[in-house]
Amino acid sequence: MSERRLLPKEHGAYGQLLLPLAGGLAMGSPTWASGLFAVAALAAFVGHEPALVLLGTRGRRARQEDGPRALRLGILCGALALVTGATALALASPARLAAALALVFALILVPFVAREKEKTAIGEVVAAGALAGASLPVAVAGGVTLTTALAAWGAWLVAFAASTAAVRTVIARHKKGARAPIDVVVLTLATLGGLVLAAKAPAGFASLPMLAAAWVLFFLRVHPRRLKLVGWSLVTCSVATLAVLLVAAA
Secondary structure (H helix, E strand, C coil): CCCCCCCCCHHHHHHHHHHHHHHHHHCCCCHHHHHHHHHHHHHHCCCHHHHHHHHHHCCCHHHHHHHHHHHHHHHHHHHHHHHHHHHHHHHHHHHHHHHHHHHHHHHHHHHHHHHHCCCCCCHHHHHHHHHHHHHHHHHHHCCCHHHHHHHHHHHHHHHCCCCCHHHHHHHHHHHHHCCCCCHHHHHHHHHHHHHHHHHHHHHHHHHHHHHHHHHHHHCCCCCCHHHHHHHHHHHHHHHHHHHHHHHCCC
């Protein structure tokens, strides 16, 4: 019997972490501190799945069969995150407030994970905000102002919230024949947030490609079998978001 992979299973989460991290590095001048903050975020992300196995969220069988491996990997990831994060804080004192904000966003997610509510509409928005929040200390440690880094985080948040709500709408329409009201609310609020952000900061325009794609998905009747194509379309919009952010920060 092959061993279970102890990597995060939520494929969308990879993009929600990696693209903002890449943006945070590219918006400023990469430094040792910004690189270490990025490593700390990646280590914490990889350690998420072993933690779920140890907590029993993945089931009793997974805990029994993969508990020892999960414990080793969890300890390794936790130690790496702590060491690299602490070193980055020591090297870049201006990024401490940004790091504190990123930690707050991550802590807000903890109750959702503990209660297995991270797959709800609100839980997925909170997760997107926490993952994108890892880019805050990375950007500030590279010389980006906290205001600009927060604007970029806001753009990622509304973009990911809108895309998540749109995908959830496609699935709900197929299963239930109707859109879930909470997803309509999330998509509407994300759109309003993106428009307000665009009016306040150049970085706000970065969310517009994803918002447009989300509304197209919302109104089209896309079959769930085409979700792979939808996913790649949203990845393209995420790359467009990254490109706009880099232009705005130039």
